[in-house]
Amino acid sequence: MKAPRQNSGFSLLEVMVAILILAIALTGLVHGITTALASSKESELQTVAALFAQGKIEELRATGILEDGSDDGDCGSVLPLYHWRETIGSTDISGLHDVSVVVEHARTGQEIYELKTMLFSPEDDSTSGKTDKNKDSKSKKKRGGAS
Numbered sequence: 250m251k252a253p254r255q256n257s258g259f260s261l262l263e264v265m266v267a268i269l270i271l272a273i274a275l276t277g278l279v280h281g282i283t284t285a286l287a288s289s290k291e292s293e294l295q296t297v298a299a300l301f302a303q304g305k306i307e308e309l310r311a312t313g314i315l316e317d318g319s320d321d322g323d324c325g326s327v328l329p330l331y332h333w334r335e336t337i338g339s340t341d342i343s344g345l346h347d348v349s350v351v352v353e354h355a356r357t358g359q360e361i362y363e364l365k366t367m368l369f370s371p372e373d374d375s376t377s378g379k380t381d382k383n384k385d386s387k388s389k390k391k392r393g394g395a396s
Contacts, residue, residue, distance in 0.1 A: 298331060298352035298362035305335055305350045306366055315346045315370040323355060331354055345369050 259267075267307055301324060311316060317339050324331040332355045338347040352362045 261326060294330070294354075294361055297328065299364070301328065301331060301333065302350040302352050302362055302364035305333060306364060306368075307350060309337075309348060310368060315348070315368055317346070324352075331361070332358075340367070344371055391395075 252362075315337055317337050319334065319336045321334040322333070323329075324333060332353045334351045334353065336347075336349045336351075340347055346369075347365070348368050349363065349365045351360055353360050
């Protein structure tokens with residue numbers, strides 16, 4: 250009598266199927282990681298462009314000098330991938346300006362981010378002929394009353 254034969258181990262076909270399944274899973278994992286990294290880089294470009302555009306708007310707001318026209322430039326050596334363009338236009342309301350800042354990719358010229366807002370630049374009182382006598386008299390009264 251012959252003893253029953255025991256099959257221990259894997260056949261060649263089983264090993265090949267396992268390797269195929271592992272290869273498909275690894276390919277999907279690598280593709281997913283690559284997509285996530287590209288998405289993260291695009292998000293970084295968008296965020297930096299938005300912050301830079303907001304900074305240009307705040308510079309205009311801080312200086313208070315709003316002249317209609319266009320200006321452009323690069324973002325310096327710290328941000329070599331970016332180029333900006335700002336446009337200031339007038340509106341129907343005196344002193345109110347339409348402001349647009351566009352940040353583009355420096356190499357391709359593709360628009361990354363655009364920020365639009367309206368800024369108010371009050372007219373100088375000396376040019377309008379108005380005087381502020383009431384304000385001066387009120388401040389004198391306050392000083393006189395405190396002594």
